[in-house]
Amino acid sequence: MINYELYKVFYWAAKTGSLSKAAKSLFITQPSVSHAIKQLEDSFGIILFYRNSKGVALTPEGVTLYSYIEKSQILISLAEEKMAALKNLDSGELRIGGSDSLFKHYMLPYLESYHQKHPGIKLHLNHGTTPEIIAFLKEGKIDLGVVRMPIIDPQLEVMRGIQLQDCFVAGSYYAELKDKVLSLELLLQYPIILFSRNSRVRMAITELFQSYGYQIKPEIEVGSVDLLIEFARKGLGISYITKEFISKELEEGSLFEIQLDIKMPPSQVGFMIMRDMPLSHAASKFIELVKEPMGNHESN
Amino acid sequence: MINYELYKVFYWAAKTGSLSKAAKSLFITQPSVSHAIKQLEDSFGIILFYRNSKGVALTPEGVTLYSYIEKSQILISLAEEKMAALKNLDSGELRIGGSDSLFKHYMLPYLESYHQKHPGIKLHLNHGTTPEIIAFLKEGKIDLGVVRMPIIDPQLEVMRGIQLQDCFVAGSYYAELKDKVLSLELLLQYPIILFSRNSRVRMAITELFQSYGYQIKPEIEVGSVDLLIEFARKGLGISYITKEFISKELEEGSLFEIQLDIKMPPSQVGFMIMRDMPLSHAASKFIELVKEPMGNHESN
DNA sequence: AATTGATCATAGACGTGGTCTATAGCTCCT
DNA sequence: AGGAGCTATAGACCACGTCTATGATCAATT
Structure with missing residues (x-):
């Protein structure tokens, strides 16, 4: 030869x-x-x-x-x-899986910053439920998944992201509730708007209520955070939603948080990658970026 | 690197x-x-x-x-x-330069045999005068030249090919000459047909006559051996022609050789290749073939 | 004609790097 | 539990690719 x-x-x-x-x-x-x-x-x-x-x-x-x-x-x-x-990241692609709401309300500044630094890298954002994202990861269709914790899968390596706080919010239609502290029982008297059944947040809140002996049955189920916000503003009910995603609405007063007599447990965002599989350079650089304090990237 | x-x-x-x-x-x-x-x-x-x-x-x-x-x-x-x-000569090309008459009357069996053995080799036959053939060789446009000797060029390596015998022939119109032995002087009384001026054969015969103190001036000049044959048969004159190229006509009697009182010098065919330039495998195989005794290739 | 400066070829020495053997660690399957 | 795959690692070895030095040839100078 x-x-x-x-x-x-x-x-x-x-x-x-x-x-x-x-x-x-x-x-x-x-x-x-x-x-x-x-x-x-x-x-x-x-x-x-x-x-x-x-x-x-x-x-x-x-x-x-x-x-x-x-x-x-x-x-x-x-x-x-x-x-x-x-x-040197002049070329390549970064494939991330996650929920649209996390992309929009949490990942966006990172994605912007990354894209600005490495305009040659194509970004592929695949949205899906947590199990779908995990499947994508295992099939090699994405480099990185961004989902709510906890994730328990020995094949996956999970890194903690930001901590989020879910809460119940309402619009002016329910202004009467603004300064009250509600019990769960009382809350359930009102129409509840929840994210669709197969989401991790929905599962968490269902379990939480069950642990207190209640069953939460939503009046309305929606598939996006935007609709949760919209319906609550229009007075169709009380939405269960991540507080960090509605900071604008809370500030301007179009929505307000409903105080409960129990403390809502925080929810943790996690970044998943495949254990024992080498990360693409594009992906590892992105993870580095996310691990840095955010101040660097939102300062302008 | x-x-x-x-x-x-x-x-x-x-x-x-x-x-x-x-x-x-x-x-x-x-x-x-x-x-x-x-x-x-x-x-x-x-x-x-x-x-x-x-x-x-x-x-x-x-x-x-x-x-x-x-x-x-x-x-x-x-x-x-x-x-x-x-x-292994399943592919390639062999480029030969020479005169059409040599191709037709001398090389043809070799070319046939070679093509039969190595059908994958493309044959390129370029005809031209001796100086043109030499120029082609030096430009690398052909691998091999087939011309009349002598060739004196230090850049070329020349191998002897077949020895040919040129002679004067006439057709039935001049039947009176059939059994005579002519002197050059007598010969020149008849109309002579020669190959065109720039051919090696023409130069040789001109010099030969000059060495005997005569000048040969053709009645007719032609550009191909076929025309030399044809004109002699039709009785337009006496053609100077290579005997081996008209063996058929001599046998069937449509042409006969004119005996002269001097011996015509034989003319040698030579194969030229560039000295100090490697031969293509296709070309060296062809030369091997030509060097073998012909019996092998015409036996069928 | 002699000299210089190119070119590629050759010979032989050297030492690096590619290959080997041996072994370990791992996963999957029986 | 054992075996049969797979790849990774360590360390030894020697072939082979590289080097230096030199030769041969040619072309363009001087």
């Missing part, structure tokens, strides 16, 4: 028309090039170059070989450039 | 999905493959494979690299196949 290094030498010798010049390009000595070409010629049993005192020129057979090798070498050069680009 | 041998290993590892299988394909051991892949990953700073106990699988970056390297390796394989084909 022919040593492919020889083709590299052949390529440069043919391209420069000189064994000496090829040697310089390859940072080796001229006798090495001479030797390499001879090896190639011997292994084919075909003379590839005419030699004279001005340099070398391809024989017809050499021209034939060159027509293949040139393309091959160019492809390798392209490959090496591409790998360099992937390395 | 990356050792291109590593790409060969990478290609097989990716293609087979297993370092062990790649090792078998490459006739090396598994640790060598493992080591090679590691080198490649280190030099890129990018992990190319996921490893597990069933084998290996490409990472997204590995897939990117593979998309280039696969094409590159396939090109090299094609190149190697092509070179093997050139080597």
